[in-house]
Amino acid sequence: MNSKVLARNLNFYYGKAQALKDINLEMNENHITALIGPSGCGKSTFLRTLNRMNDIIPGVRVEGEVILDDKNIYDKCVDVVDLRKRVGMVFQQPNPFPKSIYDNVAFGPKMLGMKRQVNMDELVEKTLRQAALWDEVKDELKRSALTLSGGQQQRLCIARVLAVQPEVILMDEPCSALDPVATLKIEDLMQELKKNYTIVIVTHNMQQAARVSDCTGFFLLGELIEYGKTSEIFSRPRDRRTEDYITGRFG
Amino acid sequence: MLRDRIVSPRVTQRAALVYIWAAGAITVLILLTIIVYVLVNGIPEIGWSFLTTPPQGGLDEAGGISTIIVSTIYLVALTMGILIIPGIGAGIYLAEYAPNNRLTRIIRYGIEILAGIPSIIFGMFGFALLVTALHLNFSILSGALTLVCLLLPTMIRTTEEAIKAVPRGHREGSLALGATKWQTIRHVVLPAALPGIVTAVILCIGRALEETACLYVTIGNYTGMPTSIMDPGRTLSLHIYYLVMDTNAFSKAMATGAVLIVTIIVINAVTNWLSYRFQVKMRGRLS
Numbered sequence: 001m002n003s004k005v006l007a008r009n010l011n012f013y014y015g016k017a018q019a020l021k022d023i024n025l026e027m028n029e030n031h032i033t034a035l036i037g038p039s040g041c042g043k044s045t046f047l048r049t050l051n052r053m054n055d056i057i058p059g060v061r062v063e064g065e066v067i068l069d070d071k072n073i074y075d076k077c078v079d080v081v082d083l084r085k086r087v088g089m090v091f092q093q094p095n096p097f098p099k100s101i102y103d104n105v106a107f108g109p110k111m112l113g114m115k116r117q118v119n120m121d122e123l124v125e126k127t128l129r130q131a132a133l134w135d136e137v138k139d140e141l142k143r144s145a146l147t148l149s150g151g152q153q154q155r156l157c158i159a160r161v162l163a164v165q166p167e168v169i170l171m172d173e174p175c176s177a178l179d180p181v182a183t184l185k186i187e188d189l190m191q192e193l194k195k196n197y198t199i200v201i202v203t204h205n206m207q208q209a210a211r212v213s214d215c216t217g218f219f220l221l222g223e224l225i226e227y228g229k230t231s232e233i234f235s236r237p238r239d240r241r242t243e244d245y246i247t248g249r250f251g
Numbered sequence: 252m253l254r255d256r257i258v259s260p261r262v263t264q265r266a267a268l269v270y271i272w273a274a275g276a277i278t279v280l281i282l283l284t285i286i287v288y289v290l291v292n293g294i295p296e297i298g299w300s301f302l303t304t305p306p307q308g309g310l311d312e313a314g315g316i317s318t319i320i321v322s323t324i325y326l327v328a329l330t331m332g333i334l335i336i337p338g339i340g341a342g343i344y345l346a347e348y349a350p351n352n353r354l355t356r357i358i359r360y361g362i363e364i365l366a367g368i369p370s371i372i373f374g375m376f377g378f379a380l381l382v383t384a385l386h387l388n389f390s391i392l393s394g395a396l397t398l399v400c401l402l403l404p405t406m407i408r409t410t411e412e413a414i415k416a417v418p419r420g421h422r423e424g425s426l427a428l429g430a431t432k433w434q435t436i437r438h439v440v441l442p443a444a445l446p447g448i449v450t451a452v453i454l455c456i457g458r459a460l461e462e463t464a465c466l467y468v469t470i471g472n473y474t475g476m477p478t479s480i481m482d483p484g485r486t487l488s489l490h491i492y493y494l495v496m497d498t499n500a501f502s503k504a505m506a507t508g509a510v511l512i513v514t515i516i517v518i519n520a521v522t523n524w525l526s527y528r529f530q531v532k533m534r535g536r537l538s
Binding site: 005008012053056058081082084085088090091093095097098099100101102103107108111112142143144145146157161164188246 | 350418421
């Protein structure tokens with residue numbers, strides 16, 4: 001089992017408020033790692049440190065390391081643009097651009113200058129197939145992405161990420177705005193994707209974490225309380241607080 | 252207890268509705284009255300010869316407005332040509348790049364104050380600096396530069412608001428794909444903000460057409476055909492002013508007013524249509 005992303009002694013501050021306390025967490029290649037915990041526990045903040053999306057918020061500070069393969073992504077020499085190409089992200093609210101379906105998928109490759117190296121039509125088809133959306137949209141690629149349903153929009157956002165051929169995909173509560181049927185589709189898709197990608201997902205839904213993930217980390221008040229195999233976390237939690245949370249006693 | 256209220260919610264609801272409807276109706280009525288009055292009185296005067304002959308001067312003003320139209324086109328085109336690039340650029344800067352600190356707040360406050368200053372003050376400034384000190388004389392260029400100063404605040408603030416209204420999710424989605432900040436602005440934010448920016452441009456064209464006070468003292472008063480931007484001129488609005496004040500040709504003033512109103516309506520329609528076409532092209536079909 002190879003470690004793909006590794007957080008080491010990670011501290012994170014919004015101004016003076018500390019949002020993450022000394023996080024050590026190893027995310028394995030071709031695994032799905034789920035991060036659970038009550039609102040405001042720091043799990044989304046942690047996720048966003050993995051592709052440095054927090055950089056765009058003024059007044060934040062990071063201490064410690066996040067190792068991707070064998071390089072610290074907070075090293076001075078790391079190019080954020082290059083990092084984000086390797087570590088893609090799917091957001092809580094589906095956020096397709098107000099462009100056509102085709103242009104949404106082609107956006108990343110175009111911005112990264114991949115236009116010359118790839119056949120764009122083929123890439124768009126391939127990634128839409130990977131995202132299990134192709135059959136639903138193949139005849140109307142020129143239609144606005146905004147006309148799709150919420151679940152379709154989220155799969156389009158996943159296709160958009162896949163099009164830049166990342167190694168890691170971060171998902172920030174990707175199903176919280178979706179109905180159960182659309183949620184199931186995304187979960188099936190994740191199982192398919194983990195063969196080729198490393199996935200880290202933040203979720204509020206504990207059944208979802210239990211269903212889809214290989215490993216689970218439980219966050220509380222900015223600390224990583226417990227981390228281990230999903231089957232063990234949900235059947236034999238070691239920490240009392242984890243047990244209280246997963247049995248629904250709080251959160 | 253609900254029952255104890257003197258006026259029931261249903262009655263206040265109805266009263267509010269009546270008030271809002273009345274307010275709307277009165278506003279529209281006033282607007283329509285002015286437009287219809289000008290058009291009804293003005294349009295009969297408008298003919299081919301009115302549009303193609305220059306003014307002849309004199310108390311009865313028997314001529315047309317051909318040179319006035321040309322002056323106006325020169326002025327508005329020059330103004331917008333100079334205005335748009337720095338206006339939109341400063342709007343982008345304030346919305347996307349300016350740090351949230353005291354200096355930025357002072358700049359923004361300053362822009363708001365500038366937007367509220369009477370245009371004759373800008374005219375005075377233009378007269379002192381451009382016409383006199385820089386020896387640009389009374390010219391279309393002096394008028395255009397004065398208008399640019401007058402309109403920049405509106406252009407900047409409206410652009411800034413349009414850009415800020417673009418949802419954060421669009422920006423994050425683009426950045427998360429590895430696009431640079433500028434690529435994000437250029438390919439995601441600006442296309443999404445375009446309708447708002449177009450509104451800013453239309454607003455500014457409208458104000459450039461309507462402005463009289465600050466042009467009175469910068470563009471001069473010349474009814475001949477301008478051949479360069481260094482020539483003085485006279486715009487449609489100024490022409491109306493002169494016709495009303497200095498001649499007996501009130502009907503000609505009405506006709507000029509009608510031309511002005513129609514021009515503004517046409518510019519609005521064309522720009523909106525262009526913006527709509529661009530939007531459709533960018534975002535794809537909705538059905």
